[in-house]
Amino acid sequence: MSNLLEVRNLTVSYGTGAPAVDSISFSVAEGAVVALLGANGAGKSSTMKAICGVIPASGEVDFAGSPITGDPARRRVAKGIVYVPEGREIVGDLTVRENLVLGGYQKSAAERRQRMDMVLDLFPEIAEKANRSAWRLSGGEQQMLAIGRGLVADPKLLLLDEPSLGLAPLLVRRVFDRLAVIRKESNLAIVLVEQNLAVTMRLCDELHFLRGGRIVGHRSAEALRDKTARQEAIDAFLGAAAA
Numbered sequence: 539m540s541n542l543l544e545v546r547n548l549t550v551s552y553g554t555g556a557p558a559v560d561s562i563s564f565s566v567a568e569g570a571v572v573a574l575l576g577a578n579g580a581g582k583s584s585t586m587k588a589i590c591g592v593i594p595a596s597g598e599v600d601f602a603g604s605p606i607t608g609d610p611a612r613r614r615v616a617k618g619i620v621y622v623p624e625g626r627e628i629v630g631d632l633t634v635r636e637n638l639v640l641g642g643y644q645k646s647a648a649e650r651r652q653r654m655d656m657v658l659d660l661f662p663e664i665a666e667k668a669n670r671s672a673w674r675l676s677g678g679e680q681q682m683l684a685i686g687r688g689l690v691a692d693p694k695l696l697l698l699d700e701p702s703l704g705l706a707p708l709l710v711r712r713v714f715d716r717l718a719v720i721r722k723e724s725n726l727a728i729v730l731v732e733q734n735l736a737v738t739m740r741l742c743d744e745l746h747f748l749r750g751g752r753i754v755g756h757r758s759a760e761a762l763r764d765k766t767a768r769q770e771a772i773d774a775f776l777g778a779a780a781a
């Protein structure tokens with residue numbers, strides 16, 4: 539089976555210093571969850587932004603067997619690549635429902651309605667508050683809304699940037715339980731950026747460790763089920779940043 543996403547030698551430079559992402563290569567099989575782990579500033583968000591096309595990058599990105607390197611962000615969304623940014627970035631002054639509509643702006647009205655119904659079924663917490671301003675949601679509910687808005691676009695690949703950020707442990711579990719449901723029920727592939735290894739392990743198939751813009755290690759989730767192996771990987775690839 540060919541990969542859904544192929545990233546080759548992806549490089550992102552913001553200025554004259556060392557590149558933020560330095561010749562990264564990895565792939566994501568259809569329906570797979572691949573995690574990127576690393577300390578603050580390792581280049582995780584920059585990698586995601588380059589894949590979805592909101593920042594310029596060099597290197598090659600193939601999606602569903604074709605190069606998308608020259609595609610602008612909106613064409614990548616139409617092809618099924620959807621980014622859920624770190625920090626949620628929902629529109630507080632709009633209602634929950636209006637935020638979901640934004641996610642499906644490239645869909646027909648009928649398709650959008652169907653996707654929104656699916657999302658509200660998946661996240662009953664926000665369905666109850668569909669007509670409220672989004673700023674009135676709790677942090678966890680805002681994260682559900684951000685993920686839900688991504689899902690309305692009917693992605694084939696969801697780029698999820700730190701969905702656990704700022705959430706209490708109970709809410710983290712709830713959000714990740716819901717992601718596990720989506721995984722089981724669809725063929726959605728996910729690139730997951732997380733600093734929390736324990737949470738990441740619940741969902742992913744493989745993990746890449748980033749440091750200074752480079753991939754410094756790769757493990758299957760299977761290989762890290764063992765506690766000692768997990769600690770070794772943390773020590774080797776994440777160091778004190780994982781504490």
Ligand SMILES: Nc1ncnc2c1ncn2[C@@H]1O[C@H](COP(=O)(O)OP(=O)(O)OP(=O)(O)O)[C@@H](O)[C@H]1O
Nearest residue numbers: 552553558576577578579580581582583584585624
């Ligand atoms: N818009 C920008 N302009 C200049 N430098 C940037 C910009 N965005 C990120 N950087 C730099 O690029 C490097 C990688 O940042 P990036 O946001 O990709 O890291 P990250 O792994 O997502 O970190 P975090 O865990 O803190 O979210 C950092 O050194 C950061 O300072």
Ligand SMILES: [Mg+2]
Nearest residue numbers: 582583584624
């Ligand atoms: Mg980041």
